[in-house]
Amino acid sequence: MSDPIEFYRSFQTLLRGRAITGVLTSGMACVEYGIQQNTKDTDWIVAPGDIGSLVSLFGELERGISGSNWRISYRGLFGAPLDSEYLNGGWTSHLAAFDRPESAERHLDFFGRPPRVGETWRADAVAGIASRDIVARMKKTDRPKDWPLVNALAIQAYYSGDLGAVLHLREPEILRNAWQQATAATREASIRERPLLGDLDSIDGLRLERLLLVEEMLWQCVNRERYLVYQRAWKDFYKAWQQDRVGEWPTSEPFLQQHRRIDDAVRRHGLPPAPLGTVAARQAVFDRGRERAAVLVAATSQEMETVAMPLATILP
Numbered sequence: 001m002s003d004p005i006e007f008y009r010s011f012q013t014l015l016r017g018r019a020i021t022g023v024l025t026s027g028m029a030c031v032e033y034g035i036q037q038n039t040k041d042t043d044w045i046v047a048p049g050d051i052g053s054l055v056s057l058f059g060e061l062e063r064g065i066s067g068s069n070w071r072i073s074y075r076g077l078f079g080a081p082l083d084s085e086y087l088n089g090g091w092t093s094h095l096a097a098f099d100r101p102e103s104a105e106r107h108l109d110f111f112g113r114p115p116r117v118g119e120t121w122r123a124d125a126v127a128g129i130a131s132r133d134i135v136a137r138m139k140k141t142d143r144p145k146d147w148p149l150v151n152a153l154a155i156q157a158y159y160s161g162d163l164g165a166v167l168h169l170r171e172p173e174i175l176r177n178a179w180q181q182a183t184a185a186t187r188e189a190s191i192r193e194r195p196l197l198g199d200l201d202s203i204d205g206l207r208l209e210r211l212l213l214v215e216e217m218l219w220q221c222v223n224r225e226r227y228l229v230y231q232r233a234w235k236d237f238y239k240a241w242q243q244d245r246v247g248e249w250p251t252s253e254p255f256l257q258q259h260r261r262i263d264d265a266v267r268r269h270g271l272p273p274a275p276l277g278t279v280a281a282r283q284a285v286f287d288r289g290r291e292r293a294a295v296l297v298a299a300t301s302q303e304m305e306t307v308a309m310p311l312a313t314i315l316p
Contacts, residue, residue, distance in 0.1 A: 005031065007099060007106050008042045012128050018057050021047035023121060025114070025130040026138050032129055035152040041107040043138075045121050045130065048084040048112040055082050058095075059256045071098040072255040074262060075107070076248070078234035080271065081262045087112025089274030091230065115226060116140055118316045132157045136168040142224040147216060166190050166197060170216070172208045176200065196307045214299045215307035221296070222289030222314050229275050229285060237271040282315040 008028055015022050024032070027039035046054060061070040073096050074081075080091035087093065087110065095108040114121070116137040124131035130138075136153040139146040147170065154168035163182045167190055169175040179200050182190065191198040196215055203211065238249075250258055265271075276282050294304050 004028065004038070004040060004042070004106070007103075010099070011042065011108075014057060014061075015044075015046075015054075016128070018053050020050040020053050020057070021122065022050070022054075023125040023128055023130045023134075025111075025121075025135055026109075029129050029135045030139075030149055030153070033132065033135070033153065033156060035149060035156070040104075041109060043109045043111070045111045045114050045117070045134075046087070047122070048088040051082055051084040051087055051110075051112065054110070055256075055259060058082075058259075061097075062255050068099060072096070074250040074255075074258050076250060078231055078238070080273075081259060081266060082110060083263055083266075084112065085273045086266070086271075089113065089272075090115065090276055091273075114138055115223065116314060116316065132162075133164060133167070140168075140219045140223070142220045142227060144220070164190070167194050170212055172205060172212070175208075192310070193313050194309060199306060211303060211307055214293070214297055214303050215309075217293040217297045217299075218290060218304070218307055218309075219314065221293040222286055225285045225289040225292070226276065226315065229281075233272055233275045237266065237269050240269040241265050276315065279311070282311055286311055286315060 005028070008024060012022075012024065022044045024042065025045055026041070026043035027036060028042045030036035031039060058070075058072050061068055062072050063069075075094040075096050077094045079094040080086035080089075082093045082095075090113050093110045095110070097106045097108055098104075099106060117134055121130055121134045124134055132153040136150045136157075139150045139153070150168050151170035154165040155171065155174060158165035158169065158174060158178050163178055163186050166175065166178045166182055166186070169178060179187070179197065187197070196211055199211075200208070241249075249262070251261065253261070276285065290304060290308065293299065294301075
């Protein structure tokens with residue numbers, strides 16, 4: 001039975017063999033960086049233009065054409081099909097795989113346009129693993145348990161000489177030290193993305209801790225609102241889909257049949273490819289998240305203004 005790390009590395013080899021542009025990110029990337037003990041999931045950012053090749057690869061794996069004989073299925077989570085239009089619109093595809101008869105169920109999650117991440121994921125990857133910067137951005141979720149990983153990744157980056165870590169550092173003393181070492185150009189670029197840094201030299205210790213708390217809550221609340229948009233879109237689609245079919249999703253069919261079934265269904269029943277495809281939609285999500293964050297931590301309008309990041313940073 002292969003362990004999760006052995007599995008992801010063998011899958012990465014398969015991607016390279018098909019010239020599919022993809023990088024490992026999130027939890028398993030944190031394992032490789034030595035800051036998380038274990039995880040069962042492997043999360044991948046894949047170039048939307050290569051999604052068709054990925055679907056074909058899974059079909060080959062399930063039929064044993066590539067030597068292996070996998071069992072692959074969509075998972076019973078809300079998420080779009082492996083389709084370039086949907087993944088480029090911010091959706092995630094969730095798959096389960098058994099690479100050997102005796103293996104545990106492997107979870108594979110695929111992003112084409114991952115939340116909080118721009119196109120730099122391609123250039124910054126090292127050995128097929130997303131950079132610490134990219135992984136830290138993906139870990140700025142609505143889940144409090146992810147935030148210690150954001151800080152740990154940033155600390156690693158800082159001590160390896162990457163002063164771009166000022167975008168993600170959460171520990172006040174280390175953040176101040178990194179900021180003092182940053183060049184004028186790094187400071188200027190960083191303030192545009194993380195406005196809190198612009199006031200760092202004049203904020204005292206307790207005030208900085210307070211603003212870091214407000215900033216984190218803003219990230220969490222905006223990402224919660226983003227998640228709810230996609231969740232509602234899926235629920236509306238799934239309700240309509242269930243009116244003309246029998247049984248639950250996923251089916252027990254081979255993967256390519258499952259794929260054709262859901263790919264047809266999302267188009268017939270109107271699952272929107274890009275629920276946040278307009279600036280207005282993203283701004284509405286940001287505004288709702290900001291309002292919620294302000295209430296939850298009793299933040300003043302001045303505090304919110306100090307930490308509020310640009311829309312293009314949190315909802316690119």
